[in-house]
Amino acid sequence: MNFTIPDLYPASAEIFVLIMACVVLLVDLVAGKSRRWMAYFLTQLTLIGAFAITLFTMDGRTVLTFANGFIDDTFSDILKLVLYFSVAVVLIYGRSYMAERRLENGEFYLLVLFATLGMMVLISASHFLTLYLGLELMSLSLYAMVAINRDSAVCTEAAMKYFVLGALASGLLLYGISMIYGATGTLELPGVRQALYFNSANSKVLVFGLVFVVAGLAFKLGVVPFHMWIPDVYQGAPTAVTLFIGSAPKLAAFAMAIRLLVMGLFELAEQWQTMLMLLAVLSIALGNLAAIAQSNLKRMLAYSAISHMGFMLLGVLSGVVAGDPRYAVPAYSSAMFYAVSYVLMSLGAFGMILLLSRAGFEAENLEDFKGLNKRSPWFAFVMMILMFSMAGIPFFVGFFAKFAVLQAVVAAGHIWLAVFAVVLSLVGAFYYLRVVKLMYFDPPADTTPIRAPFDMRLLLSANGLAVALLGAMPQAILDYCAYAFIGGR
Amino acid sequence: MDFKTFVFYFLSAILLFAAVRVITARNPVHAVLYLVLSFFTAGGLWLLLHAEFLAIMLVLVYIGAVMVLFLFVVMMLDINLERLRQGFWSNLWVGLPVAVLMVAEMALVLTGRYFGAEALPTPPPQPADYSNTKELGRIIYTDYVYPFELASVILLVAIIAAVALTLRRRKDTKYTDPSKQIAVKRNERVRMVSMPAEKE
Numbered sequence: 001m002n003f004t005i006p007d008l009y010p011a012s013a014e015i016f017v018l019i020m021a022c023v024v025l026l027v028d029l030v031a032g033k034s035r036r037w038m039a040y041f042l043t044q045l046t047l048i049g050a051f052a053i054t055l056f057t058m059d060g061r062t063v064l065t066f067a068n069g070f071i072d073d074t075f076s077d078i079l080k081l082v083l084y085f086s087v088a089v090v091l092i093y094g095r096s097y098m099a100e101r102r103l104e105n106g107e108f109y110l111l112v113l114f115a116t117l118g119m120m121v122l123i124s125a126s127h128f129l130t131l132y133l134g135l136e137l138m139s140l141s142l143y144a145m146v147a148i149n150r151d152s153a154v155c156t157e158a159a160m161k162y163f164v165l166g167a168l169a170s171g172l173l174l175y176g177i178s179m180i181y182g183a184t185g186t187l188e189l190p191g192v193r194q195a196l197y198f199n200s201a202n203s204k205v206l207v208f209g210l211v212f213v214v215a216g217l218a219f220k221l222g223v224v225p226f227h228m229w230i231p232d233v234y235q236g237a238p239t240a241v242t243l244f245i246g247s248a249p250k251l252a253a254f255a256m257a258i259r260l261l262v263m264g265l266f267e268l269a270e271q272w273q274t275m276l277m278l279l280a281v282l283s284i285a286l287g288n289l290a291a292i293a294q295s296n297l298k299r300m301l302a303y304s305a306i307s308h309m310g311f312m313l314l315g316v317l318s319g320v321v322a323g324d325p326r327y328a329v330p331a332y333s334s335a336m337f338y339a340v341s342y343v344l345m346s347l348g349a350f351g352m353i354l355l356l357s358r359a360g361f362e363a364e365n366l367e368d369f370k371g372l373n374k375r376s377p378w379f380a381f382v383m384m385i386l387m388f389s390m391a392g393i394p395f396f397v398g399f400f401a402k403f404a405v406l407q408a409v410v411a412a413g414h415i416w417l418a419v420f421a422v423v424l425s426l427v428g429a430f431y432y433l434r435v436v437k438l439m440y441f442d443p444p445a446d447t448t449p450i451r452a453p454f455d456m457r458l459l460l461s462a463n464g465l466a467v468a469l470l471g472a473m474p475q476a477i478l479d480y481c482a483y484a485f486i487g488g489r
Numbered sequence: 490m491d492f493k494t495f496v497f498y499f500l501s502a503i504l505l506f507a508a509v510r511v512i513t514a515r516n517p518v519h520a521v522l523y524l525v526l527s528f529f530t531a532g533g534l535w536l537l538l539h540a541e542f543l544a545i546m547l548v549l550v551y552i553g554a555v556m557v558l559f560l561f562v563v564m565m566l567d568i569n570l571e572r573l574r575q576g577f578w579s580n581l582w583v584g585l586p587v588a589v590l591m592v593a594e595m596a597l598v599l600t601g602r603y604f605g606a607e608a609l610p611t612p613p614p615q616p617a618d619y620s621n622t623k624e625l626g627r628i629i630y631t632d633y634v635y636p637f638e639l640a641s642v643i644l645l646v647a648i649i650a651a652v653a654l655t656l657r658r659r660k661d662t663k664y665t666d667p668s669k670q671i672a673v674k675r676n677e678r679v680r681m682v683s684m685p686a687e688k689e
Contacts, residue, residue: 069633105653111650114642114649127636129636137646143650
């Protein structure tokens with residue numbers, strides 16, 4: 001019955017974020033309406049502090065703590081660093097938008113912080129229970145954020161849809177987890193892997209549970225046929241919240257896929273790879289084809305998110321070839337590269353919508369981008385870079401991400417899959433290039449000058465340039481992603 | 490059939506009956522009451538499994554607190570049952586075959602072999618002074634302290650979200666602020682007006 005205090009050092013970033021969230025809660029309560037900037041400022045400070053803590057406690061070792069419920073490895077550290085960065089960018093982009101619509105209250109920043117904490121827990125989970133709790137912490141905050149504009153019927157409907165389908169997906173995931181627990185007798189992910197390695201007698205039950213786990217996971221990633229919530233939620237939520245949902249949670253969902261499938265159920269790779277293949281093929285096809293028909297930019301980007309997540313799954317599913325895990329590291333690191341570069345592009349694209357929006361006006365339709373070149377040549381250029389990169393045109397970062405994933409797919413021997421993905425990416429290029437055409441060759445429908453805070457303009461420019469310049473050194477990023485997986489062993 | 494098996498089947502029969510009545514009862518208040526009954530019998534089943542703490546918690550928390558709240562909500566809301574039941578029979582012909590098919594598939598996959606009595610052997614009997622409550626408390630505050638804290642954070646988020654989404658400061662309420670009432674000065678209450686005398 002001896003109890004030793006668990007090692008808190010690996011989880012110091014999580015503890016810091018939790019304490020700061022409580023501080024923001026109290027400060028915002030006392031500060032009142034006129035000093036809302038304090039909540040914003042403290043939230044940004046929290047993210048910077050967590051960044052510093054994670055950076056300084058990163059030492060390449062893999063440490064398990066809290067009775068094997070928490071894992072601190074290179075994979076989690078690198079993903080968390082990207083996570084803090086993207087959340088900070090979301091707040092800078094979204095602040096003036098929320099303020100103009102009187103939605104900038106302390107609860108918004110609190111929910112962002114708690115969602116971030118949930119994602120950190122999810123990224124560092126090495127136990128089914130902590131994984132589930134991290135997921136719920138993230139999702140619950142997101143549901144509330146979608147509904148934050150409570151007087152808008154569209155918002156509330158989107159939140160309701162998200163909430164009900166999210167609860168269903170959590171149920172599926174839990175049911176699958178309970179089956180896996182029944183078959184292996186443990187909830188710890190490394191323990192599950194060990195149990196699977198030493199006995200595969202209950203494989204029927206395991207595959208049965210796996211189906212439910214993959215279904216729950218697919219919902220969180222938003223891939224076909226579990227994608228129904230994505231377009232409505234993206235369109236219905238306030239754009240700043242859409243920006244948040246479209247960026248950081250994708251990283252968390254990727255981490256969840258890696259933790260569940262690679263860390264826990266690696267021995268069942270043959271089975272889940274086939275399932276993911278089906279999901280990926282459907283998502284790439286439906287995402288790219290449905291996006292063509294959209295006239296709302298937020299909805300178009302939602303369908304593009306579906307196809308991008310399908311593309312990322314291509315990397316996850318090419319790790320093991322005929323029981324041989326030789327290609328695992330390059331394949332998973334290509335998927336991670338894809339996820340990170342998608343987050344970067346998605347931040348920029350939704351940032352552009354926020355830039356063009358102003359009080360009482362949402363620049364969410366394709367027409368609103370007409371003739372942007374006349375209004376602001378620089379931001380039209382930035383948007384062009386983002387669209388080119390999303391379409392996968394060389395030599396932007398999106399191209400290299402697609403290239404790395406396709407390399408992994410070909411190495412795994414799925415030539416037809418690679419050809420299919422390339423053909424549908426070409427189809428997808430149409431709707432990205434349509435935006436560029438509208439910006440450069442159509443007369444402007446709206447000539448209001450663009451007004452935005454200086455920090456947002458600067459960061460958005462930097463974001464666009466990063467998408468262009470990171471394309472110059474794809475190998476360095478890919479090496480970092482590979483380091484995340486090798487260091488994690 | 491020994492006494493324990495008899496109790497198990499007895500409670501299970503009540504549980505199944507109550508669960509079916511929850512969804513078939515016409516009156517929503519009756520449905521909630523049947524739900525209470527099914528929770529109560531489930532608590533009895535847990536007692537058979539030596540999980541006395543969980544059984545007591547089920548009765549206390551779910552029946553004592555959650556279901557009473559449910560009952561209040563159901564009584565307050567004016568639920569239009571006719572509208573809810575609309576299309577039930579026409580949808581049944583689509584829903585029922587799908588449901589039957591899924592259950593049959595699951596049953597085929599999960600035939601007794603893996604979850605039968607031999608796959609899950611009976612745990613060794615515990616001594617008479619063994620306390621479930623103590624063991625649960627020990628494990629929650631030691632091994633599972635991290636998930637436990639996370640659960641508390643989730644509850645905090647639920648509170649924040651509920652407040653953020655529902656709290657509205659109404660402008661038309663005529664509530665009084667005691668501190669303002671106390672701080673009031675005489676000249677704010679009474680205004681001296683000098684005016685010439687007038688004849689009626």
